[in-house]
Amino acid sequence: DVKVTQSSRYLVKRTGEKVFLECVQDMDHENMFWYRQDPGLGLRLIYFSYDVKMKEKGDIPEGYSVSREKKERFSLILESASTNQTSMYLCASSLYGPGGAGEQFFGPGTRLTVL
Amino acid sequence: QQQVKQSPQSLIVQKGGISIINCAYENTAFDYFPWYQQFPGKGPALLIAIRPDVSEKKEGRFTISFNKSAKQFSLHIMDSQPGDSATYFCAALNTGTASKLTFGTGTRLQVTL
Numbered sequence: 001d002v003k004v005t006q007s008s009r010y011l012v013k014r015t016g017e018k019v020f021l022e023c024v025q026d027m028d029h030e031n032m033f034w035y036r037q038d039p040g041l042g043l044r045l046i047y048f049s050y051d052v053k054m055k056e057k058g059d060i061p062e063g064y065s066v067s068r069e070k071k072e073r074f075s076l077i078l079e080s081a082s083t084n085q086t087s088m089y090l091c092a093s094s095l096y097g098p099g100g101a102g103e104q105f106f107g108p109g110t111r112l113t114v115l
Numbered sequence: 116q117q118q119v120k121q122s123p124q125s126l127i128v129q130k131g132g133i134s135i136i137n138c139a140y141e142n143t144a145f146d147y148f149p150w151y152q153q154f155p156g157k158g159p160a161l162l163i164a165i166r167p168d169v170s171e172k173k174e175g176r177f178t179i180s181f182n183k184s185a186k187q188f189s190l191h192i193m194d195s196q197p198g199d200s201a202t203y204f205c206a207a208l209n210t211g212t213a214s215k216l217t218f219g220t221g222t223r224l225q226v227t228l
Contacts, residue, residue: 004158013163033215040124042204042220043159058215090158103149104216 003027004107006091012113021110023091032074033104034058034066049074059064062112081114088112089101118142120208121219130225134192136222138205141186145207149216150179150190153202162203163190187214 007022025032031054035058045058047066055066063085066076074093078085088111091103117217120139128134138148165172165179165188172179178191192199205219 019153025166040220042121043218045215048215049197103161104159108158110154 004091004093004105006089006107008110008112009108010111010113012101012115013078013081014115015082017078017081018112019081019112020090021076021078021089021112023076023107024072024096025074025091025093025105026072027093029093029105030071031104032068033092033094034064034074035075035090035092036060037109038063046061046063046076066081081112083114086112086114100102118217119205119219121222123222124220125223126225128192128195130195130197130226132195132226134190134199134224134226136190136203136205136224137187138189138207138219139185139187140207140217142207142217143168143186143212144162144209145217147206147208147210148168148179148188149206150177151204151206151218153162153204153221155201160201161209180218184202192224193225197228199227200224200226 004025010031013019016027034046035043044060046064049055065077088109090109091107150162151159152162153159163174165178169185176193181188203222206216208216
């Protein structure tokens, strides 16, 4: 069964802290994505990666960075957390290329609260 | 810049009724249009998808209608059930270039008894 796991379901951090969100997929997918989900704004892409050590900015990369050292693992880093980064964070993966790009497999999400 | 506009934001339908969610896109290079379903506490999951070479695709009670000239597509849920209560996202992709989906803002559907 296809699986994308995220390290935490709920996380509470303080303003200014460095925050790491981890995502692991077991499907040998090339593409991995980080989104944030906010009411009324839908899913907004933060960063994505189409290969190990490769990354591309999405629509809202400011305040975030990512790391992909292994194919199965994609980390989202908040260098200095701020209250406006309180949100639900979703990781997803997909196969590379047109055939697989449309079906993304999502993890259950991490609800991050920054106080 | 929102490239996929989705409406309504929320929808309440009685059990057995038809739920209709609409999306409009701007980029004519999009050539793959999936719908994702998200239950509370879960990540979204692919529900049904269509390519613009057909005007309709049906899977069980779920149907996508596609109007290429109007750059619109919609999801119809026939005989809506309480178990269909979820958030639905439309999306669009240009399969020839980037692998990233452009999502609509989502519709929260509640099916009442």
